[in-house]
Amino acid sequence: MMAAFGPVTYDALMGLTGLAFVVSVEPGFAHDPLAELRSGRIVDTLAALGLDGEPAELDSPEAVVPTVREAVDAGFAVPLLGWPQASDDWALIAGYDTGRGVLCGRPADGSEDAYLGAPPRGHAAVIVRGRIAPTDKREAATEALQWAARRAQDTAQAYETWRAMLGEGGPGTDQPKFETWLHDHEALAETLADARASAAEFVRHCAAGLGPAAGEGLNRAAEGYDAIADLLDAREPSIFGDGIAHCLASESWRAEWSLQIGEIAAIEAEALETIRLALSGGPTSGDYSDAVP
Numbered sequence: 001m002m003a004a005f006g007p008v009t010y011d012a013l014m015g016l017t018g019l020a021f022v023v024s025v026e027p028g029f030a031h032d033p034l035a036e037l038r039s040g041r042i043v044d045t046l047a048a049l050g051l052d053g054e055p056a057e058l059d060s061p062e063a064v065v066p067t068v069r070e071a072v073d074a075g076f077a078v079p080l081l082g083w084p085q086a087s088d089d090w091a092l093i094a095g096y097d098t099g100r101g102v103l104c105g106r107p108a109d110g111s112e113d114a115y116l117g118a119p120p121r122g123h124a125a126v127i128v129r130g131r132i133a134p135t136d137k138r139e140a141a142t143e144a145l146q147w148a149a150r151r152a153q154d155t156a157q158a159y160e161t162w163r164a165m166l167g168e169g170g171p172g173t174d175q176p177k178f179e180t181w182l183h184d185h186e187a188l189a190e191t192l193a194d195a196r197a198s199a200a201e202f203v204r205h206c207a208a209g210l211g212p213a214a215g216e217g218l219n220r221a222a223e224g225y226d227a228i229a230d231l232l233d234a235r236e237p238s239i240f241g242d243g244i245a246h247c248l249a250s251e252s253w254r255a256e257w258s259l260q261i262g263e264i265a266a267i268e269a270e271a272l273e274t275i276r277l278a279l280s281g282g283p284t285s286g287d288y289s290d291a292v293p
Contacts, residue, residue: 019040053128067125220272228264
């Protein structure tokens with residue numbers, strides 16, 4: 001999206017879309033690549049960037065070409081989920097060749113072959129129809145923070161679901177589905193670490209831009225998100241690290257990891273409440289200095 005829609009930092013994009021604050025836990029840790037797209041603030045973010053557009057879910061390869069063609073013909077590249085191969089990676093589509101029946105663009109893995117064209121496929125796209133007057137940046141940032149704070153209960157429930165599934169355990173290590181279960185669990189942890197690192201930077205940037213009345217509380221909330229990212233980075237073994245299969249198969253390790261997730265959930269609940277109070281002008285609290293050993 002940064003490449004498609006102009007100069008905006010990754011952390012700002014994560015914050016404005018709300019994805020910096022989302023945690024999506026599906027049954028069995030199954031990864032739904034559309035879950036975050038559905039829960040985010042894509043339309044509002046595009047408006048803040050001066051663009052009229054929206055996300056579009058695509059139910060068949062036949063739906064991809066006309067969707068992409070309309071935007072490309074209007075002069076806009078198209079972020080496309082699931083092209084040319086990986087179902088959960090985004091690519092940037094810059095053109096199409098109707099004669100060869102292919103799309104041309106840049107996939108997430110940087111594969112040069114796709115620049116020359118690959119068959120149309122994908123689950124979703126972000127389609128821009130044209131340019132509009134951008135919304136006020138301070139207003140957009142404030143709305144993103146308020147949106148995150150309003151979803152505090154949903155966020156808490158997602159962490160509880162995560163902990164409950166750890167308590168239940170997954171398929172046995174000798175079962176075919178174990179590798180998928182392990183990968184999806186680690187992908188969830190990896191996504192959360194990346195998102196909360198962006199949340200810390202976005203909230204800290206908002207603290208500097210929204211004035212001293214909200215700034216003190218927002219800086220305190222940013223410290224909370226720093227603490228979450230640090231806890232995730234400090235996990236042993238590391239995310240996708242050696243030995244994780246043995247650990248996830250261990251009831252005692254899962255119980256210890258579940259406690260850490262509970263600690264992360266508590267820090268996030270405090271950070272979201274601090275954001276809410278900071279934006280409403282109420283007194284804030286929260287000390288995360290001892291959150292990470």
